[in-house]
Amino acid sequence: MIENNVREHKPPWVVVLKKLSKNKLGLMGTALILCLIFIAITAPFLEPYSYKEQHIEIMNEPPSLSHFMGTDDFGRDVLSRVIRGARISFVVGVLSVGISVFIGVIVGAIAGFYGGVVDLALTTIADLTWAMPAILIALLLVAIIGTGLESVVVAIGLSYWAQYARLIRGQILSLKSAVFIEATKSLGASDMVILFKHLIPNSIGPVIVAATIGIGNAIVLEATLGFLGMGAQPPTPSWGAMMSNGTAYLFISPWVILFPGLAMMLTVLGFNLFGDALIDLLDVKNKESN
Amino acid sequence: MTFLKVSDLEVEFCVDKKKITPIEQVSFEMKKGEVLGMVGETGSGKSLTAHAIMGLSSLVGGKIRGRVQFGDKDLLSLSEREMQSIRGSQIAFIPQNPMTSLDPVYRVGDQIVEGLYKHRKISKRAAKLKALEIMEKLQIPKANHVFQQYPHQLSGGLKQRIVIAIGLCTSPQLLIADEPTTALDVTVQAQIMRLFLKMTKDKGIGLLLITHDLGVIAQVSDKIAVMYAGNIVEFGPIKTVFNTPHHPYTKALLNCIPTIGMKKGTLDAIYGNVPTVGNYPPGCRYQPRCPDRFAPCGTIVPKMTKLAEDTRVACHKYNGSKD
């Protein structure tokens, strides 16, 4: 009577890596993100010059062998500033998305799980935030808590949470009547166990995908705020602030605006490609080939 | 003249550059007006066999080989266009899930008439009258009213009757029904199966009934084909196979079914699982689960052996002995 044959079984990470190796665009995205992380971590060692030292004598110099990306209007090395800017962008992107995902998941999960009036109240708040342009909220918040990198992070975090809340609420609504949830309930599990150990892990996939793409968006929003002069304060190099300064000299020294722009484009591209690949990767349940 | 003769039907897929054959060496024949029950568990390839016979290669998704002789034609050598005209008019198919096989955006009446329209050149009015006549024969109450309704307005049993009406309206010679009553409650299943059988018998339609339910087959069919892991392992008249099953799988399968009044603890089970497609064992595919296996079973694929007129079995136990 005993069935001894176990079907061939692979740990999920093996399946994920195997799938990723077949997805060229996904690999490219991964490589771009890994590059960004590497640059962000090792920035102080990679910079050929100091990012803040000013050399008026080499103001607005075009790219050359000694300065690959040229220099800006204060004679600072653009390459060094782009490298240091990667750190700022990455930190802002990850932290602010972290905040939005945290708020979004808690609010969305509670709304979906408890339903009724709780759901109605939370969904209304989420919808209201969602209806306001993110940049407007960010501007408002920056105006209230003041400029600076921290307030930018909080501002971006508070303006993007609604989309994660909606995503996870929908997932939980459809999962909450699943048989394995009922099975866990019949073992005597509390609401918290059901919510945090089963419902959220099973519905987090789409949120991770959205968050990855969201990091790209957050980096752009940070740049926008920086461009408007509300982000990192000089001399901290943020890509947005660099581009903002560069506009004044657009026709004299276009490299000042070009290279931070390129860096940002590649970063956003990396997160988007990786996010798209994740949609496929996170679906571990569907066997890699049938 | 042969009515339907399937010989060495085989379907081949390519998965990850590996060739797999989910059905192999499927051979059987049907006489006109006969009911053949095809039974097997999940993964035995019974639905795939039906699709292959109909030449529905898009549903099969692989290469179909062998011969399917229907009347004087070999269905597998026909072009898709010729096959299409045969499919609607001479062979009809009742799919596995009646609940989803009706198009939700058309009235059920129009869906019945559509088949008639396509293959018989008759007027709209005549087609409707014919459809209503069939619906009444299938005991659909208020046929005129139901004709105007959409599928979601009907109960499961009614939807099933509509699907059967679609199959029957062009008066096909062969009807292939894939688990036609599985989704229904027992009392409704009893009604519909009876009606279904009466209609096919009255019109002399040959019925290939595919099901996992041995009870339905015992009550309905004239002959039975038992499928296991893509092969037919036993074929014969219903009484012979049920009363004196030869293949160890058929025997075991019959002992797996509980009946009312059966003594407790007397139910038998079959060890292990049906092998999945592509993971078939060498030799006889039933051999790892078979209590009677002996030397040749693990290496040589058993051939169909004729035991009597119309009775065949694919098992090494009966190889050579001609009684």
Next chain:
Amino acid sequence: MEKFLEINDLSVSFGVRGGLFLRKIGTIKAVNNACFSIDKGEIVGVVGESGCGKSTLARLILRLVEPDDGSVSFNGTDLLKMSKKEMRWQRRHMQMVFQDPYSAMDPLYTIYRSLCEPFQIQRIKLTKGEQRKKVDALLELVGLNSDHGFAYPHELSGGQKQRADIARALALNPQFVILDEPTAALDVSVQAQIIKLLEELRERLNLTFLFISHDLSLVSYFCDRVIVMYLGRIVENISADLIGKTPYHPYTKALIESIFKTDPGEKKLVAPLEGEVPSPFNLPSGCVFAARCNDAQKLCREKLPVLENTGNGGQVACHFPLIPLADPIG
């Protein structure tokens, strides 16, 4: 002596909302005045067609759905009077095996992790080694081995998954297990394996089962007693030995006659019942089965029959039972 499990007047109805502003447009009485009891060690089957309320009944007993009315007394204590917290600890004594093995386990958990969960939820402190031992013993109990523990649910066959589900239900040594169509999604040969396993487990662990199924043959084989439900009401409660011979309720008889027997000798294709189970929406006042019953009379459409003792150890709710009931005095 108090009964092991006693259910009295258990009822629940669900409001149906529809139309503009989702107003309440009617109620479905999913389970209506269910009364029965189970002795220790007994296997009781509940059988009926779709919509008869058998699955809801199971969930009411375990309080996975809160009843509107009635009582469930388990070893003498009323479960419905327990607080939510008390009920959580009570759950270790009563478990459930679910119909669809394909979705009864968290797809992200290995079988091992799913089997550890009962201990964690019930706060049973175990060391890593003890936990390993317990889970391996459970896997062995249901005919699996420790290799299966590493697998994810989608890597197992339907039968193996159902074994794992049974193992999880047995993890906390319950006295009472509800089996909700445990074999409905499986092939007959695998169904037979699972049924044999359940027979064996009951012997070894001295379990009491409530077995829910739509398959009357299976229920009458596996169970000691059979409860027949129709549209939310219990219509008959009969010993499994008698069901094939002397059913009292016309619906029970119709169910038996609807079964396609695996005996090709007796070709009997008469449909015992016409029509389908009506919508459970706003039922009429009389007997729930009157609309399809061949023997229905005026009284049946007006007055609801109540469960009465048959004198054969069973009960039936019918004004005109197929066999006259024994004299209540004699």
